[in-house]
Amino acid sequence: MANIKELQPDSSPQAAFGARVRRLREARSWNQEDLAAALDYSSQHVSAVETGRKPPTRRLSRQLDVAFDLTDTADSFEREWTELRRGSLLEGFPEYMEHEGRAVEIRLFEIGIVPGLLQTPEYAWVLANSAVKRGAITEAQAEERVTTLAERQAALVRDRPPMLFVIMDESCLRRPIGGHAVMDRQLTRLIEFAASPTTLIQVAPYSIGERRTFDLPVNLLTMSDRSVISYAESQAQGHLDRESSSVLTMLTAYHQLQAEVLSQADSVAMIEHIRKGTP
Structure with missing residues (x-):
């Protein structure tokens, strides 16, 4: 389990998201395995999100809202995820x-x-990964680009x-x-x-x-x-x-x-x- 000193919530919105997950988890005296079981994710995934090493997804955010009883509230993780996503876009x-x-x-x-x-998903991923290789965006931002594109395409249906x-x-x-x-x-x-x-x-x-x-x-x-x-x-x-x-x-x-x-x-x-x- 990552040491709590590794958390730097002021370093980025993604890090703040992870720090909040850990804070609420510890307030309930849960360990990462407990939360992982409630979310249907691995404890390694929970650890990576808490320390800001892995970006949250909409699905994870919704699962967190269920686990912490925050669904459809002003403090929901899905709302925070939406703001985080907006900040990663142009x-x-x-x-x-x-x-x-x-x-x-x-x-x-x-x-x-x-x-x-x-664009097909494969075409979109090639473009996003090329930007990562050039150092123009991070892997998390590449994933966000492709996810956002899929949502835009779905909105047309x-x-x-x-x-x-x-x-x-x-x-x-x-x-x-x-x-x-x-x-x-x-x-x-x-x-x-x-x-x-x-x-x-x-x-x-x-x-x-x-x-x-x-x-x-x-x-x-x-x-x-x-x-x-x-x-x-x-x-x-x-x-x-x-x-x-x-x-x-x-x-x-x-x-x-x-x-x-x-x-x-x-x-x-x-x-x-x-x-x-x-x-």
């Missing part, structure tokens, strides 16, 4: 996700990589799903990510995506040249009141824009781009051609 992105989950139309343009909402318009630069299809098997599954996923009645996928081929209206990724959300929100990212933060004049200018540029790119049928044909030709 500034501005949690707010964007809230709007994305309620949007009636979503318009995306992406360069270089397949848009997150269309509802009684009245949003219309999802996606334009991908040809580079998204031709840039090899993770090798043949990963790319094959990813390109197959795009073809399946195009078959949905609430989606439209189009490829902006290299041949349109200067007629491509955007040089950076674009996210445009149409809400139920028909207002439109744009979202853009820099290296340091994300930015939501609700100003009608600037957002409508972007929406106009998006429609102009749709007029230049391939139709969905031709886009799917290109994706299939590239999939079959992947070395």
